[in-house]
Amino acid sequence: MDIELTIDKLVFGGDGLGFVNGKACFVEGALPQEKILARLLVDKANYSKAKLIRVLVPAPERVKPPCPYIERCGGCQYQHLPYAEELRWKQNQVRESFDQVLKLDTVLIESVRTSPKEYGYRNSISLHRTSPGSGKPQRMGFIGRDNHSKVLIDHCLLAGESLKSVFTALHTLKRSEEKRTFKLDEKDRILTSEEEKLYRVNVGGVSLWTSSLGFFQNNLAVTGLIGAQLEEWVRAIKPGRFLDLYAGVGTFPILAAREVPEIYCFEENPYSTGCIRRNFKETGMPLTGVLTGKVEKTFPRFLLANPKPETLIFLDPPRQGIASSLANFLAKEPDAAHIIFLACDLQILLRDLRMILAASRYRIRSVVPFDMFPRTKHIELLVWLQRI
Ligand SMILES: C[S@@+](CC[C@H](N)C(=O)[O-])C[C@H]1O[C@@H](n2cnc3c(N)ncnc32)[C@H](O)[C@@H]1O
Incomplete structure (x- = not known):
C-alpha cells in the first residue's frame, strides 16, 4: 500500500520518522520537513x-549523495544531508536516547566532536567474498542495503585514498575466508588479515604497534581527539590506578594516562597483548600488568583480590557491549571512584549503563559524543561515571 506522509525527524539509525493516523512510520532516506510517497513494508501494532x-x-x-553506489551499498545513511546537519541530528539522537532509556534529566551531553575528515577517514575496511566456495581469484564487495547481497564497487568515499586498489583487485581467498580486512600502516602500506604481521600506526602523534590480526581504531584523527579528552579527565581525576578493559594494544592509557602510577591492561587477543608490552616499552611508560583472557573472568577476580578505591576503570568493549555478568559486577562490587566507558553503539551503551547505574552507586558526570564514522549512522560516546 502506498501512503503520503510528512517526516518529523531523523531517528538513531538514520530513518526519517513520520506519523500515519497517529502511528509511527520509519522511512529510510527521507528527511525532516519532507512530504513523501512511501510503500508500506512492515505494519505492526505500534509502528x-x-x-x-x-x-x-x-x-x-537535501543534497545529491556523492557516492554512485548509495542505492545498493549499506554503509552510509547520511550522504543526502550536509555534514553539519548530520551532526545536529546525531546530537539530537544521543540526547533523546539518553532521556528515553535512562530517564535522568540532569545528564550533561556535550556537543558532538566533529571528525576532521568527512570522507576518506577510514584506515581499514573489510570486504566480503562474492563467489561462494570458489578457489579462483575474485573481486570482493561490501554488504548491501538488503543485509545479504554483496555490492561490487570501484572505490569507497569513506576509505583512505591508499586503500583504493583493493576494491578492483582480484583476491585469492582461502576456502574458509568469508571476508578479508585491509588496513593501512603509518606509511600508507596495505596489510591484510590473510596473515599475521605487526605494523605501526600513528595516533595523536604517537607511533604504536598493532597486528593485522588484532583490532585498531578506524578513524585515527578522532581516536586522537578521544585520547585528548580522556587525558583531560584523567588529569582532573588523578587516579592512583588505571585499569584498561578491552585494551587492544594499550592505545588509551598510552595517550591519556602517562602520569598514572599503576596501569593494568585486560585483553583477550594474544596478537594485541604482545603489542601492549612493546608499545609501553617503546613509549617509555611503566606497565604494571597485562591480564590475558576474557575480561568478564579476569577482571572481577583481579579487582576482588586487589581493591583500591582511587582506581579509574576504563572500558572500550566491542560493538556488542559488555557481558551482563560484568555489568552487574560493575554495578555492585567495585569501590573504584571512576568508570569511563567508550562505546561505538549508542543503544548497546545505554543497555550496559542502565545495568551499571541500577544499583545507584555511580552517577553520570559527563557524556561526549565523537563522530568517528561520518556519513554513517554510527556515533562513538565517551561517558564518565563517578562513584556517589
Ligand atoms: C573496541 S576494541 C578496543 C581496543 C582498544 N581500546 C584500542 O583502542 O586499541 C575491543 C577490544 O576488546 C577485545 N575483546 C573483545 N571481547 C573481549 C573479552 N570478552 N575479553 C577481553 N577482551 C575482549 C578485542 O580483542 C579488542 O581488542
Missing part, C-alpha cells in the same frame, strides 16, 4: 516501516 518511493516536497537541506 510501521515504509520504503521511500518519491520525495514530493524536498527538504531545503
Whole structure:
C-alpha cells in the first residue's frame, strides 16, 4: 500500500520518522520537513516501516549523495544531508536516547566532536567474498542495503585514498575466508588479515604497534581527539590506578594516562597483548600488568583480590557491549571512584549503563559524543561515571 506522509525527524539509525493516523512510520532516506510517497513494508501494532518511493516536497537541506553506489551499498545513511546537519541530528539522537532509556534529566551531553575528515577517514575496511566456495581469484564487495547481497564497487568515499586498489583487485581467498580486512600502516602500506604481521600506526602523534590480526581504531584523527579528552579527565581525576578493559594494544592509557602510577591492561587477543608490552616499552611508560583472557573472568577476580578505591576503570568493549555478568559486577562490587566507558553503539551503551547505574552507586558526570564514522549512522560516546 502506498501512503503520503510528512517526516518529523531523523531517528538513531538514520530513518526519517513520520506519523500515519497517529502511528509511527520509519522511512529510510527521507528527511525532516519532507512530504513523501512511501510503500508500506512492515505494519505492526505500534509502528510501521515504509520504503521511500518519491520525495514530493524536498527538504531545503537535501543534497545529491556523492557516492554512485548509495542505492545498493549499506554503509552510509547520511550522504543526502550536509555534514553539519548530520551532526545536529546525531546530537539530537544521543540526547533523546539518553532521556528515553535512562530517564535522568540532569545528564550533561556535550556537543558532538566533529571528525576532521568527512570522507576518506577510514584506515581499514573489510570486504566480503562474492563467489561462494570458489578457489579462483575474485573481486570482493561490501554488504548491501538488503543485509545479504554483496555490492561490487570501484572505490569507497569513506576509505583512505591508499586503500583504493583493493576494491578492483582480484583476491585469492582461502576456502574458509568469508571476508578479508585491509588496513593501512603509518606509511600508507596495505596489510591484510590473510596473515599475521605487526605494523605501526600513528595516533595523536604517537607511533604504536598493532597486528593485522588484532583490532585498531578506524578513524585515527578522532581516536586522537578521544585520547585528548580522556587525558583531560584523567588529569582532573588523578587516579592512583588505571585499569584498561578491552585494551587492544594499550592505545588509551598510552595517550591519556602517562602520569598514572599503576596501569593494568585486560585483553583477550594474544596478537594485541604482545603489542601492549612493546608499545609501553617503546613509549617509555611503566606497565604494571597485562591480564590475558576474557575480561568478564579476569577482571572481577583481579579487582576482588586487589581493591583500591582511587582506581579509574576504563572500558572500550566491542560493538556488542559488555557481558551482563560484568555489568552487574560493575554495578555492585567495585569501590573504584571512576568508570569511563567508550562505546561505538549508542543503544548497546545505554543497555550496559542502565545495568551499571541500577544499583545507584555511580552517577553520570559527563557524556561526549565523537563522530568517528561520518556519513554513517554510527556515533562513538565517551561517558564518565563517578562513584556517589
Ligand atoms: C573496541 S576494541 C578496543 C581496543 C582498544 N581500546 C584500542 O583502542 O586499541 C575491543 C577490544 O576488546 C577485545 N575483546 C573483545 N571481547 C573481549 C573479552 N570478552 N575479553 C577481553 N577482551 C575482549 C578485542 O580483542 C579488542 O581488542
